[in-house]
Amino acid sequence: MMSKQEMLSAMDQMDPEVLAVSRELWNHPETSGEEQYSADFLRSVLRKNGFAVTDVPGMPHAFRAEYGTGAPVIGILGEYDALPGLSQDASATRHQPLREGAPGHGCGHNLLGGASLGAALGLKYMLEHGGVSGTVRFYGCPGEETLDGKTHMVAAHAFDGCDAALSWHPMTSNTPYTGAYLANASVRFYFKGKTAHASFSPHLGRSALDAVELMSVGANYLREHVIDKARIHYTTDSGGFTPNIVPDRAESWYYVRAPRISDVYGILDRLKDVARGAALMTGTTVEFKTVSGCCEMLPNRVMEKITRNNMETIPTPVYTEAEERFAAELLKNIPPEQLARERETYGCDADSAPAIFRGVSDYETARRAELPGSSDSGDVSYNMPMSLFTAACAPLGATSHTWIITACAGSGIGEKGMLYAARVLAGTGYDLLTDGASLKAAQEEFRKVSATHPYTPIQAD
Numbered sequence: 001m002m003s004k005q006e007m008l009s010a011m012d013q014m015d016p017e018v019l020a021v022s023r024e025l026w027n028h029p030e031t032s033g034e035e036q037y038s039a040d041f042l043r044s045v046l047r048k049n050g051f052a053v054t055d056v057p058g059m060p061h062a063f064r065a066e067y068g069t070g071a072p073v074i075g076i077l078g079e080y081d082a083l084p085g086l087s088q089d090a091s092a093t094r095h096q097p098l099r100e101g102a103p104g105h106g107c108g109h110n111l112l113g114g115a116s117l118g119a120a121l122g123l124k125y126m127l128e129h130g131g132v133s134g135t136v137r138f139y140g141c142p143g144e145e146t147l148d149g150k151t152h153m154v155a156a157h158a159f160d161g162c163d164a165a166l167s168w169h170p171m172t173s174n175t176p177y178t179g180a181y182l183a184n185a186s187v188r189f190y191f192k193g194k195t196a197h198a199s200f201s202p203h204l205g206r207s208a209l210d211a212v213e214l215m216s217v218g219a220n221y222l223r224e225h226v227i228d229k230a231r232i233h234y235t236t237d238s239g240g241f242t243p244n245i246v247p248d249r250a251e252s253w254y255y256v257r258a259p260r261i262s263d264v265y266g267i268l269d270r271l272k273d274v275a276r277g278a279a280l281m282t283g284t285t286v287e288f289k290t291v292s293g294c295c296e297m298l299p300n301r302v303m304e305k306i307t308r309n310n311m312e313t314i315p316t317p318v319y320t321e322a323e324e325r326f327a328a329e330l331l332k333n334i335p336p337e338q339l340a341r342e343r344e345t346y347g348c349d350a351d352s353a354p355a356i357f358r359g360v361s362d363y364e365t366a367r368r369a370e371l372p373g374s375s376d377s378g379d380v381s382y383n384m385p386m387s388l389f390t391a392a393c394a395p396l397g398a399t400s401h402t403w404i405i406t407a408c409a410g411s412g413i414g415e416k417g418m419l420y421a422a423r424v425l426a427g428t429g430y431d432l433l434t435d436g437a438s439l440k441a442a443q444e445e446f447r448k449v450s451a452t453h454p455y456t457p458i459q460a461d
């Protein structure tokens, strides 16, 4: 049987292709729902490498690419959507868009797709030459930023028959997680009132905008009486036309997030009551529309342990002086208190600490560190054992969804993190393919946890 080290050494030959893929994705940033080029490009690279590619019904930018035969089937999640307005010159240490207003890879999904591809190629090599049977499946996952791509893929049965799933995310530290992210529901509220001249006959009007405002007041009072880690945020993009017409239409758009999907459902019910109350107070009516939603990530300690072991044994990146200087320059754009907080969380707050995270977070740090965003990967974790880790692809203190991440994702720091992540994913996949007992233990834990956490996905209206 091929050793893990032989597989990892073979991956050195694959690095140029992985780097080229990541750069190609970075050079063609496409936002959620628009990932035609990125998905087609990845499909072609996988086909060229001997993978059988199948589409996901109803999702033109989603696909599965498979190599090997039979069980176990190890899934590797790849993402490739970018974010609007985050175009950035990869060599600049100040905000400098390549194209003003254009999208950019400010969440580093070009690296996410690249490393996952690299891992799939590494595992394919092992299955081809290693005397081990099983299947590696690369999942082309669009629409992560809208938090519903994988939710739809689960519903379309794309994950059927998969024994375990591996994922990672470019971030600012090398940290394995067990359980992560907040569950999320994205819901729109449509208020309908009665229009009137705002000065001649205000008494005849029923303002939908008043309802939106009163709902915000209610939501902000609700905030005090929900669990600490819940988040409620909102916006409005419609509230009438001119001040002298009572607005008969107004909308607000809310995200409700919490550590458990069951908490999200509970808070959402109360938020709907707040909306009904606002409608009652203003003599308007309200309708709700659930846009999307996703679950939090279910913990799996067996998967975490296997991932951690790979993170600790595979060499972490070594940075050049120029990369360290580039990182330090980028950090000048970050508020000092944010930087200090991050460094304290990760135990890197000594004056001499380098700008880029080194090593792997210990167990206590990993528990303390949180990922307060949401990801549709959570829905995958409700259907099979899953592991997630982050790899340092930007200086510690930088935050996702900023031009700083776009810069790092298009240059050396991000690429080194990606190549490390590819090896950690492949190493973890290797362990699951070759050690049936570990996979069985992970599945047993999944069965136990999911018995008390049934999958109740948010249903879009």
Ligand SMILES: [Zn+2]
Pocket: 107, 108, 109, 144, 169
């Ligand atoms: Zn992301």
Ligand SMILES: [Zn+2]
Pocket: 107, 145, 400, 401
């Ligand atoms: Zn993101």
